[in-house]
Amino acid sequence: xxxxxxxxxASGALLAAAALVYNVMFSTSKVLGVTTGQxxxxxxxxxxxxxxxxxxxxxxxxxxxxxxxAVFGLLTDLIAxxxxxxxxxxxxxxxxxxxxxxxxxxxxxxxxxxxxxxFPRIIHQDFGAGLLDQKYWLxxxxxxxxxxxxxxxxxxxxxxxxxxxMSEDAFAARARxxxxxxxxxxxxxxxxxxxxxAGFMAGQLTFAYFAVGITLSLNxxxxxxxxxxxxxxxxxxxxxxLGILSAGASYFIGGEYQNTIAVGxxxxxxxxKPAGLFGAQVARPV
Amino acid sequence: MKLxxxxxxxxxxxxxxxxxxxxxxxxxxxxDKESIRIGWLSSLTGPQSTSAIAENKGVEFxxxxxxxxxxxxxxxxxxxxxxxVSDPKTAVNFAKQLIFEEKVVLIIGPVNSGESLATIPVVxxxxxxxxIIGTVDELVDADKYPRAFRPINTNRxxxxxxxxYALNVLRRKNVAILGDTTGYGASTAKAAxxxxxxxGIKPVYSALIxxxxxxxxxxxxxxxxAGADVIMPWSGNTGFMARIVNARGDMGWSVPIVGHPxxxxxxxxxxxxxxxxxxxxxxxxxSSMTYDDKxxxxxxxxxxxxxxxxxxxxxxxxxxxxxxALGYDTVKLAEHAIRSAGGTDPAALQKALEDTxxxxxxxxxxxxxxxxxxxxxxxxxxINQANSFKxxxxxxxxx
Numbered sequence: 001x002x003x004x005x006x007x008x009x010a011s012g013a014l015l016a017a018a019a020l021v022y023n024v025m026f027s028t029s030k031v032l033g034v035t036t037g038q039x040x041x042x043x044x045x046x047x048x049x050x051x052x053x054x055x056x057x058x059x060x061x062x063x064x065x066x067x068x069x070a071v072f073g074l075l076t077d078l079i080a081x082x083x084x085x086x087x088x089x090x091x092x093x094x095x096x097x098x099x100x101x102x103x104x105x106x107x108x109x110x111x112x113x114x115x116x117x118x119f120p121r122i123i124h125q126d127f128g129a130g131l132l133d134q135k136y137w138l139x140x141x142x143x144x145x146x147x148x149x150x151x152x153x154x155x156x157x158x159x160x161x162x163x164x165x166m167s168e169d170a171f172a173a174r175a176r177x178x179x180x181x182x183x184x185x186x187x188x189x190x191x192x193x194x195x196x197x198a199g200f201m202a203g204q205l206t207f208a209y210f211a212v213g214i215t216l217s218l219n220x221x222x223x224x225x226x227x228x229x230x231x232x233x234x235x236x237x238x239x240x241x242l243g244i245l246s247a248g249a250s251y252f253i254g255g256e257y258q259n260t261i262a263v264g265x266x267x268x269x270x271x272x273k274p275a276g277l278f279g280a281q282v283a284r285p286v
Numbered sequence: 287m288k289l290x291x292x293x294x295x296x297x298x299x300x301x302x303x304x305x306x307x308x309x310x311x312x313x314x315x316x317x318d319k320e321s322i323r324i325g326w327l328s329s330l331t332g333p334q335s336t337s338a339i340a341e342n343k344g345v346e347f348x349x350x351x352x353x354x355x356x357x358x359x360x361x362x363x364x365x366x367x368x369x370x371v372s373d374p375k376t377a378v379n380f381a382k383q384l385i386f387e388e389k390v391v392l393i394i395g396p397v398n399s400g401e402s403l404a405t406i407p408v409v410x411x412x413x414x415x416x417x418i419i420g421t422v423d424e425l426v427d428a429d430k431y432p433r434a435f436r437p438i439n440t441n442r443x444x445x446x447x448x449x450x451y452a453l454n455v456l457r458r459k460n461v462a463i464l465g466d467t468t469g470y471g472a473s474t475a476k477a478a479x480x481x482x483x484x485x486g487i488k489p490v491y492s493a494l495i496x497x498x499x500x501x502x503x504x505x506x507x508x509x510x511x512a513g514a515d516v517i518m519p520w521s522g523n524t525g526f527m528a529r530i531v532n533a534r535g536d537m538g539w540s541v542p543i544v545g546h547p548x549x550x551x552x553x554x555x556x557x558x559x560x561x562x563x564x565x566x567x568x569x570x571x572x573s574s575m576t577y578d579d580k581x582x583x584x585x586x587x588x589x590x591x592x593x594x595x596x597x598x599x600x601x602x603x604x605x606x607x608x609x610x611a612l613g614y615d616t617v618k619l620a621e622h623a624i625r626s627a628g629g630t631d632p633a634a635l636q637k638a639l640e641d642t643x644x645x646x647x648x649x650x651x652x653x654x655x656x657x658x659x660x661x662x663x664x665x666x667x668x669i670n671q672a673n674s675f676k677x678x679x680x681x682x683x684x685x
Contacts, residue, residue: 007501106331114335114372115553116525127536127559135501205500207525207557211333215498246496251504255495256467 004251005244006131010205012243013139014040017198018220019227019235020146021191026229027167028180028187029085033097035076037216038104039069039195040202041209044119045112047200048208051120058122065200066193073192076100077185101213108210119203135204142201143239146194147232163187167230222266228279237277241265321364322357322630324349324620325384327395327405332372336524336553337609338397341419342367344613345394347594352617358624363617366390374404381405385412391630392417392623394616398522399425399470406431415623415635417616422473426659433636437616437652439662444546444570445478445520451568451669452516452544453485455685461489462514464505464530466497466521474520474546490514497523503533510539519545528557535563543567543672550672550680552605564673568683571670574649575608575679583679586648590614591678607678608649615647619661 021036043065050061080096123134154160162183165173174180199206206212219242227238242262249261269276326345329338349365357363366388368380377396384390385408392415396402399420409416410431418425423440452458461482465475472494479489491512493505509517519530527549534541536559543549543566550569558564574587583591590611591603598610622645627634642661645652652661670680 003504003507007504011500109331114331114333116528116557117553118557127532128538130536133536202500207528209525212498247499247504250495250499251508255493255499256472258467258496258499 004247006136008244008247010136010139012240013143014202015219015223015242016143016236016239018216019224019239021195022224024187025191027163028184031081031093034101034217035097037213038101039192040199040216041213042072043069043196043199044203044206045208047203048119065196069192069196070189073188077188116207116209119208139202142198147236150232226269228276231278234276234278321362323364323366323390325390325393326365326367327370328397329372330369334372334398340605340609341613344610345617348614348617352621370401374401377401377405378408381408385414392620406434413632428657428659435639435659437661441474443667445481447570447667448544449481458516460513460515462491462509462517463489464519465494466523466526467494471521478520497526502529506533517543522548524553528554531563532559567672568669571680572608573666573668576668576682590648603678611649615649
């Protein structure tokens with residue numbers, strides 16, 4: 001039972017990180033890009049590449065993965081978000097980010113191959129450590145650290161406050177002289193870096209595999225919806241809940257019901273509490 | 287109502303189309319009316335591409351070899367390759383294109399059951415002979431698809447060989463069956479359970495698991511608690527199989543694993559935490575791809591290895607060589623059918639393949655019949671040791 005809890009928590013932590021990425025992205029652009037999972041995929045694949053092929057030390061590979069994620073985040077804004085938002089109020093960003101996510105996945109498949117490849121150990125530790133193995137706790141620590149860093153960023157930095165201002169009302173922020181395009185671009189750089197870091201830290205769980213992104217985008221969104229859009233605490237709780245629930249459903253009921261139960265919970269939460277567990281209901285002025 | 291189509295929308299469409307456009311082989315542009323056009327449907331990219339890429343090496347090598355020797359009755363073979371991107375819908379579209387636009391006389395492929403299930407009725411409807419590579423038992427049917435012939439083994443053959451080894455050689459009776467939740471994984475695990483039950487063995491633990499589940503320690507703990515003394519995994523997913531091997535190794539559990547060939551496939555070896563984790567692991571393999579007691583291979587296998595080695599990188603062969611040999615044999619079977627039929631008439635090709643008995647390939651010896659579409663006989667199957675991979679082939683499991 002403890003194994004179910006720990007392994008569920010570890011995979012849930014990666015979903016929580018994806019939900020945090022969605023939160024940052026949404027705060028400045030009101031976009032929930034399908035590229036979210038691909039940032040983590042890139043972190044895992046490039047992390048393995050840096051370490052196994054280029055023989056980077058762990059810290060160098062970590063920084064490299066974060067930089068690759070950040071660059072991909074910036075490209076996401078430039079290619080799939082900026083022009084779409086400037087020309088349409090409708091949800092065309094869903095298509096544009098899906099297109100970019102698909103292109104990215106295919107490109108990585110062509111370059112890296114379609115079989116999963118190993119992700120090296122980050123910390124020296126024997127494989128017989130059981131539930132204390134780094135593959136379980138590294139994603140959890142990463143998700144918690146990302147949430148804490150975001151809170152500090154929002155509360156203690158000027159840029160964090162600019163993010164919050166754009167989150168409240170982007171038009172008002174622009175009217176007050178905030179360079180909203182630049183702030184949004186910065187937020188996508190942060191988003192990419194966060195995803196790259198999370199993918200790197202969870203690489204031992206996911207392997208370095210080109211196809212993890214789409215699943216992560218979908219399940220990260222479910223975690224976000226369960227926890228509540230805009231709430232970092234909600235993202236953590238939603239991710240952990242979904243991870244543990246999926247592992248529990250697979251263990252106690254059967255793997256064929258795992259995804260049905262996960263999506264079923266999403267529907268249940270949305271029916272009972274449409275704003276999610278920690279989400280704030282926004283009053284619409286009439 | 288007016289449909290709006292701004293430039294950013296078009297940009298999205300072009301981007302998506304650019305990503306999804308398949309690779310078109312240059313051979314398609316080099317049409318030669320005198321040549322014999324053979325369609326080759328293969329998942330050269332996408333999740334099912336590892337084995338397909340290896341098979342493609344064998345297919346291309348065989349075509350070149352036949353053409354270098356003067357072709358078939360003076361006519362060169364022209365391979366018309368289409369990459370199905372591991373997608374059944376794309377495979378169907380390309381099957382139609384090969385038949386109606388490229389006018390191929392025979393189609394080899396697709397190379398997995400999922401795509402083959404989708405294309406086989408389409409190809410059969412047009413009466414085109416089809417050499418098909420998929421292991422799902424129900425795939426071929428002499429009455430429904432009389433011109434579809436299978437050179438590869440069936441799942442039943444893998445399952446029976448693995449069950450025999452687990453029950454009669456290792457003398458294990460408490461079986462845990464693990465499958466993934468894909469159609470292939472679930473149906474194979476179900477067939478394996480059914481085969482065991484026919485022998486009076488009810489698995490002590492049976493589970494279907496999402497193939498993307500990142501850790502399988504809990505499932506193996508459950509199997510151990512249920513008293514399992516052998517793990518029999520049935521899945522074609524490398525990551526899934528590697529997680530089973532790693533969970534067993536990390537737990538320090540010495541239970542044997544006997545199952546699907548994926549558990550000894552070359553890509554999996556890179557994913558295991560320690561090479562020793564593959565000890566006590568066995569999988570269904572082929573007598574043609576197995577070293578004998580003195581470390582020798584069958585002459586046909588050795589010959590093909592040496593002939594094709596320069597195309598595979600000149601060093602040790604790093605992936606399962608049976609994929610290459612199987613691809614090579616499919617073209618040789620097509621050549622045999624065309625020579626025997628004296629041309630490319632579909633009915634004559636069907637008759638030629640039906641009359642084929644003991645055709646010596648590299649991967650196996652093939653034989654069909656008026657009502658037999660499975661050309662691979664049980665005697666070609668053996669059980670291999672997963673930790674014995676060397677130069678693309680394996681050693682036999684101890685008996």
